Amino acid sequence: MTDQPDFMGSMTLEQLQSYDRMHHMHSFTDPIALKQAPPFIIDSAEGCYVTGQQIRLLDAMAGLGCVNIGYGRQELADAAEHVLSKLSYYHSFAAVTNPYAASLAQKISSLAPEHFNKVFFSNSGSEAVETALKLVALYWQQKGEPNRKAIITRDYAYHGSTIATAALNGNEAMATQFGFAEPAPILRAKAPYWYREGGDLSPEEFGLAAAKSVEDLILEAGPENVAAFIGEPVQGTMGIITPPDSYWPEVERICRKYGVLIIADEVVSGFGRSGHWFGQQAYNFTADIMTLAKGLSSAYVPIAATAVSDDVAAVVEDNLGLLQHGFTTSGHPVSCAVALKNLMLIEEEGMVDAIHDDKGPYFEAALSRELGSHPLVGEVRVRGLMAAIEFCKDKTTREQYPAEMAVCDHVGQGCLMRGLIVRPVGNVVVLCPPFIISHAEMDMVASVLKEACNDVHTALQQAQ
Template identity: 60%
Template sequence: MSLSDQAILEQLQALDRMHHLHPFTDPQAVKKAAPFVIEQAKGAYITGQEIRLLDAMAGLGCVNIGYGREEMADVAAEAIRTLSYYHSFSAVSNPYAAALAGKIAALAPGDLNKVFFANSGSEANETLMKLAYLYWRRKGRPNKRILISREYSYHGSTLATTRLNGNRPMIEDFGLDGGADVIKAISPFWYRCGGDLEPEEFGVHAAKEIEKKILAAGADNVAAVIAEPVQGTMGAVVPPQSYWPEVARICKEHDVLLIADEVVTGFGRTGNWFAQETFGFQADMMTLAKGLSSGYAPISASVVSDEIADVIEGQSGVLQHGFTTSGHPLASALALKNIEIIGTEDHVTRVRTDIGPYFAKALKSLEDHPLVGEVRVSGLIAGIELAKDKETREQYPLEANICNHVSQMALVRGLIVRPAGNVVVLCPPFVITHAEIDFMVGVMRDALDETYKAIHQS
């Protein structure tokens, strides 16, 4: 659909404002200003209303292989012609879902070999919550019901996964406080929570805080710890290297399942196929979504270890869980092609050895700016922490909207980044070039300069 005709554009914007309830959007903002309509995208760029923008967020951290790949369009067309839809209930499969399950198992760390398909990261995480409960019930330990998540976490928007989140407004707005079945531990967020400890000391300290939560609740009551290897949505929190091996050791010692939410980090984002490899630990379960299809179709996967699968499948009876479009042929075909592209173009190695280090070095140069407290990077995910006082690590009050100002100043210069409290998050496509990173860092410096100037003029 072409938006070159102003009348057509205005008609679409009017329909959107009247009828479209946008996710994570203030409805009053849509009433005040017409929505920005994206028309097309290619590589690392999106275009809408004759404005071309470098997307340093890869959509929502999902378009790993870049936008507009012709080979993906060809696969989609062929899959729709061949098998537009059939379900996977009652022991039915399709060639794409079967092959994709095998491919994920072949790539996954350790013995994570059994795959359940859904449509989003939220559904994948909720699936693993239910499978964890089922596992312990079939082990004769039904009291193991408590889940431990962390501050600054994000695991989804369903009723169940929202309660896992460390984002207070998501919980409070819907009245989801209460109940003892979800416990929050501290995040390995050294910049804000580390105090006088060195980062590696703090990593061990943060892990042991999880152990304290397990012991306080009683290990016989704790089903699982669920955590993102890098906490992306709430600020690209990259943990100290000491953190994850200690968390894994603690979970194993206390017979608590460890669920790695790799919705953002899976499929190369941190420079390995999975962030478990980057940070040196092994989970009992993991979730995948965004990079699974690079956002070309809604699909997610919940992956469990052989031991867990053996217990769940060891008793007869229907698995009372599923979604109409689990293992959808089109989504599965696109995910297979996406993984093939990541592999054949060697994007994982490139993120680890070339574009990732270049990205890190370029962004780290911003740490000399008076507004920047630190820059955190793992592969191609980064957080630029804004600080009121660099020495004390004091934050600006959120109501000052400093981060939003920086992101808006970047946007008017042709760059999309994501404000997250007092952090600017960047999560670009794997196809981004050195020159585009140079442009990105130049824009960010200009945006920071203009914001700093505005603060000191007020």
């Protein structure tokens, strides 16, 4: 192994792999697969590239759509080092704070849509969503409408991995594998997934139809029982589902009509990825609560936040007494300092405008040019630096290849063999590159994907 920090001594690659297989229970990993093949150890990263086992890979996923400013920025390491030696920890319970938490809360409020002026800090996107759910419950109790308990989520949603957030996900196995009771009544609306669900409707017609499914659920449950609607501005994890422009304003109109709160889960879209600071601005709606994580610190350190509107804050905080919620490391000084520096760099270096004016359109053009008419590809979807390549067997009917053929996984493998990390999800390759990706690197992403698709297509033809 190269570049091991000193405290790792002279451990070999094989020793580390063996420790890992014996002692590390991995997220989203089949334990049998881990027994069959050793884990891949990544030990350094710089810019848009990660390196492990002497292999350097262009990371078109920015980790898990989170290392937005790219790997290895010295300014963030310096901010962490400074605060680690000055104030390695203190909590934020019982009206105590630290300079970095106070400044970061102000910074998020200044960047966010005007009516968001309070944030609650936590450590992960899941905790930010859990916090949002608790604040929604408090809001309705304080308003004297405690029956408003139901939460509307959508097919293909992803909101986290804790017990309450997993109950909201489109991937229902994340809840059913464990068998816990739902934390609140969960109602599932249609996703604004035009390519898969839109049939003969135009995207704009389908956007309105998908929004109407929210209204249908509210009326069926009775508005007096519905607490909130939660949605990612662009559904990221389950396949970069970019909604038609008609969708969000109509969802907002419906929710306002029935007094249902809107939670925008901006864990992926927050802080620039859509080419706007927040996905709400890209899709022309405003939420009451928004959840933030990933890009908040570009995942250099764990930190998340739940931002609330002035109205929600006023209701929740009115004569509340003690807020019975919090985490030991909420508002951790080191995490807050790193996040603050990260947001300052995104701002100073004009990264959001660059995505809006240049990189987003360039990415879309490159992917469309190389893949738009490829025989395997049904749709290329791009919004800012979020993109999906969706495969299909028949372009007219949009029929998919059977899951067991794992077409998308084979394309992902083909990319990896050529030095490119993408994320196969079902029938879709997901791309969320770092904001610093260059034109040349975007061209490489598109051309490597095309080569990988060509190989899979040839293999499919030979197998016929």
